[in-house]
Amino acid sequence: MTNKIVLLSGLLFLCSIKIFAANENKFHSDTILMQMPNGTTIECRSNYNSKNVLEGKLEIKNLLSDFLKRWSALNIKEQGSKAFHIKCSIEKEYIHLKDNQNIINIKEVAVQKKIYFPTDTAIALVIKGNNKLELNSKLAIYFSTIKQLEELTKYNFSQILKNTDNQLTKDNDWHIKSSPFVAWIKIQNDNSAELLHRNSTLSTNNDQLIISAGTSLENVKGNWNGSFYANMTIQLGNKSLAKQAFSLGYEWMYDFSSGKENINHWVSLGYQRNFSKDPNKGNWFGITLGYLAKRNGDLFEKDAFRLGIEKKVHKNISIVPQIYFHDLFKDAYPGFKIKIHL
Numbered sequence: 001m002t003n004k005i006v007l008l009s010g011l012l013f014l015c016s017i018k019i020f021a022a023n024e025n026k027f028h029s030d031t032i033l034m035q036m037p038n039g040t041t042i043e044c045r046s047n048y049n050s051k052n053v054l055e056g057k058l059e060i061k062n063l064l065s066d067f068l069k070r071w072s073a074l075n076i077k078e079q080g081s082k083a084f085h086i087k088c089s090i091e092k093e094y095i096h097l098k099d100n101q102n103i104i105n106i107k108e109v110a111v112q113k114k115i116y117f118p119t120d121t122a123i124a125l126v127i128k129g130n131n132k133l134e135l136n137s138k139l140a141i142y143f144s145t146i147k148q149l150e151e152l153t154k155y156n157f158s159q160i161l162k163n164t165d166n167q168l169t170k171d172n173d174w175h176i177k178s179s180p181f182v183a184w185i186k187i188q189n190d191n192s193a194e195l196l197h198r199n200s201t202l203s204t205n206n207d208q209l210i211i212s213a214g215t216s217l218e219n220v221k222g223n224w225n226g227s228f229y230a231n232m233t234i235q236l237g238n239k240s241l242a243k244q245a246f247s248l249g250y251e252w253m254y255d256f257s258s259g260k261e262n263i264n265h266w267v268s269l270g271y272q273r274n275f276s277k278d279p280n281k282g283n284w285f286g287i288t289l290g291y292l293a294k295r296n297g298d299l300f301e302k303d304a305f306r307l308g309i310e311k312k313v314h315k316n317i318s319i320v321p322q323i324y325f326h327d328l329f330k331d332a333y334p335g336f337k338i339k340i341h342l
Contacts, residue, residue: 029180029241033127034164035196037189038151041127041142047241047277048168048181054161061157063088063135064149070104071146083111083130118197125184125197156191163193208235210245218253218337220299220324227253229339231270242282245272251290255299262297266290272310284312288320301326306335316341 030048035041044058067088087105109132116125129142133149143149164185184196210233218225229251237243247270255262272286292304308322322335 031182032164032168032185033125033183034160034185034187034193035128036152036155036187038148039128039144040148040152041129042152043127043140043142045138045140052277053165053169055158055165056161058139058157058161060135060139060161061153061155063139064141065153067104067133067135068146068149068153070102074104081111083109085109085132085134087134088136118199123196159191160187160193163187163191167193167195168198207237209233210235212341214339214341216251216337216339218322218335220335221257221333223255223257223299225253225255225257225299227251237274241274241277243274245286246270247272247288249288249290255297257297257299260297262299264292264296264300265294266306267293270310272312282312282315284310284318286310286312300324301331303327308335308337310339 030046032044032046032048032054033041034044042060044054046052046054048054085107087107089103089105090100091103111130113126117123118125127142129144129148131143133141133143135141141149141152164187167185168183179200181198181200183198186194186196188194211231212233213228213230216227216229218227229249231247231249233245233247235242235245247268249266249268249270251266251268253264253266255264268288268290270286270288272284274282274284276283286309288306288308288310290306290308292300292302295302295304304324304326306322306324308320310318310320312318318339318341320337320339322337323329323332324335325332
C-alpha cells in the first residue's frame with residue numbers, strides 16, 4: 001500500500017511540473033504627471049481610485065530629502081548638457097551584510113523630448129527636465145538641476161496632492177475605478193491644481209471564464225490520498241487586476257487506506273478573493289464547500305461534506321486546511337490538502 005501511495009504521489013507531481021519563475025516587474029495601471037511651477041515634472045505611478053488617493057500616501061518631501069542628503073556626499077558638479085537617469089533602491093548588496101543598503105545607480109542617457117498633442121485639446125503636453133530621478137517604483141521626478149530638487153522640498157505637498165485628488169475625482173468618473181488612465185496636472189504657485197488632460201487606456205479584460213485542472217495530495221485521518229480535479233471558474237476584476245472568482249469543481253480522490261483502490265467523487269463550490277493591488281503578485285484567499293457525490297470504501301461517511309480555507313502561496317500551489325463532517329457538523333475531523341495547479 002505504501003509503495004502505491006509513493007508511486008501515485010510521484011506521478012501526480014510529475015504531471016504538475018512547471019517552470020516557477022518569479023515576476024519582479026512592478027505594475028502600476030495609472031500614471032499622473034504633475035508639472036511643477038519650478039520647471040520640474042513629478043510622475044506618480046499607482047493604482048488610483050477614490051480610496052487609494054495621493055494625499056497622505058505619496059511621501060515626496062521625505063523621500064526627496066533623504067535622497068539629497070545622500071547625494072550631497074557624492075559632491076557631483078552639474079554636468080551641463082549631459083543627462084542622467086538616477087535610480088534609488090534598497091537592497092542587500094552582499095549576502096554577508098546584516099542590514100539592507102541604500103543604493104543610488106547613476107546612468108548617463110541621451111536627452112530625448114516627447115511632446116504630446118491630445119486630439120481633443122489645443123494644448124502641448126511635455127515632460128520638463130532632462131534628468132530622471134526614480135525615488136522608488138511609484139515615484140519619479142524629472143529635473144534639470146539639483147537646485148530644482150532642493151526647491152521642491154519647500155513646497156506644501158499636502159495641499160498640492162489634496163488639490164490634485166480633487167481635480168481627478170471631481171467628475172466622479174467611473175473610469176477612475178474601472179480603467180487605467182494617464183493624467184496631466186499643472187500646479188500653480190498658490191498650490192492649486194489644474195487638470196490639463198486625462199486619457200483612459202485599454203486594460204486587460206479580467207472578466208473571464210476559466211477552465212482549469214490540477215492534482216493534489218491530501219491527508220485525511222492520517223492517510224495520504226492523491227487526486228485529480230477539474231474546475232470551471234468565473235473570474236471578475238477591474239482595471240488590470242483580477243479581484244474575485246466563483247468556481248465549480250469536480251474531484252476524483254484516490255484512497256488506498258483499506259488496501260484497495262477506492263475512488264471518491266467530490267463536487268465543490270468555491271469563492272476566492274485577491275487582496276493584492278499588484279497583478280504580478282496575487283494574494284488570493286478562498287473558501288470551498290464540497291459534497292461527497294459518489295462514495296467508495298469506508299474512509300468517509302455517506303453524504304459527507306467538507307469545508308476548506310484555501311490560500312494560494314504561489315500561482316501554481318495552494319494549501320487548504322479542511323474540516324470533514326456530515327449531518328450539520330456531526331463527527332467533524334480535520335484534513336489538509338496541497339493543491340498543484342496545472
